[in-house]
Amino acid sequence: xxxxxxxxxxxxxxxxxxxxxxxxxxxxxxxxxxxxxxxxxxxxxxxxxxxxxxxxxxxxxxxxxxxxxxxxxxxxxxxxxxxxxxxxxxxxxxxxxxxxxxxxxxxxxxxxxxxxxxxxxxxxxxxxxxxxxxxxxxxxxxxxxxxxxxxxxxxxxxxxxxxxxxxxxxxxxxxxxxxxxxx
Numbered sequence: 508x509x510x511x512x513x514x515x516x517x518x519x520x521x522x523x524x525x526x527x528x529x530x531x532x533x534x535x536x537x538x539x540x541x542x543x544x545x546x547x548x549x550x551x552x553x554x555x556x557x558x559x560x561x562x563x564x565x566x567x568x569x570x571x572x573x574x575x576x577x578x579x580x581x582x583x584x585x586x587x588x589x590x591x592x593x594x595x596x597x598x599x600x601x602x603x604x605x606x607x608x609x610x611x612x613x614x615x616x617x618x619x620x621x622x623x624x625x626x627x628x629x630x631x632x633x634x635x636x637x638x639x640x641x642x643x644x645x646x647x648x649x650x651x652x653x654x655x656x657x658x659x660x661x662x663x664x665x666x667x668x669x670x671x672x673x674x675x676x677x678x679x680x681x682x683x684x685x686x687x688x689x690x
Contacts (some may be wrong), residue, residue, distance in 0.1 A: 511555055512562040515678045519566055522682045527564040529578070545581055549635045551652045555674040556637060573640035573690045589639060594647055594664045595631040599624060601662075630665045637674065640690035648684075650674055658688055 516526055541549075541560070552560075559575070565586075566575035574580070580591045590596065603620040634649035634657065646660035648670065656677045657667035670684055671677040677684060 509558050509562070511675075512558045515555070515559055515675075516563065518678050519681060522685075523569050524566055524681070525569065526566045529562055529564050541578070542581060548632060552635060553650065553654050553674055556635070556650055559637075559674070568640075568642075568685070568690075570642065572642040573638060573685070575638050576636050587639075589641075591636060591639075592631065593639065594636070594645060594659070594661070595627065597645070597661075598627045598631075598664050602627060627665065634659075634667070637677070638690075642690045646688065646690055648677065 516528065519526055560578045560581070563575065563577045564579050565577055567573070574587060576591045580587055583590070602623045633651055636647045636649045637656070638648040640646045644660050645664075646658065647664070648656055648658055649667070650656055654673050655669055656671035656674060658670045659665065659667040670688070671680065
């Protein structure tokens with residue numbers, strides 16, 4: 508088990524999170540087998556996030572209303588009723604995206620929606636959800652390409668505020684951040 512991963516797991520468990528490690532915990536430099544579309548879209552993920560994805564099967568809060576995105580969640584092999592990118596899908600649905608399963612109302616609506624849809628996709632291309640919560644509202648924490656962790660919540664998921672300088676800082680301060688954001 509990598510030192511980074513061992514520290515992440517210990518810090519989360521010390522703060523009351525329930526974790527299950529992968530049966531075969533990968534070495535720190537072993538790449539995670541992310542689904543192809545996710546791997547291509549988020550090829551910039553920091554090593555600490557990749558180590559977490561590789562070694563943790565599940566990480567949920569005691570009340571089971573908040574959970575970290577793990578390789579199991581990405582592969583849809585978890586007990587979660589929500590997809591790893593659920594809030595992106597919700598935003599696209601609200602914009603009338605046909606790909607999200609909604610019909611648009613005519614050519615003008617489809618044309619107007621295209622710009623909004625492109626903006627939503629661009630946002631999520633630069634924000635990988637690392638934690639989802641349904642405790643007080645639908646909210647998330649995401650990592651950006653610069654490594655910073657941001658918080659967003661419904662109804663405007665794409666409006667965010669910075670909460671940590673890195674994934675490691677998030678893990679190290681999870682109790683404070685969790686209390687502050689009420690997730």
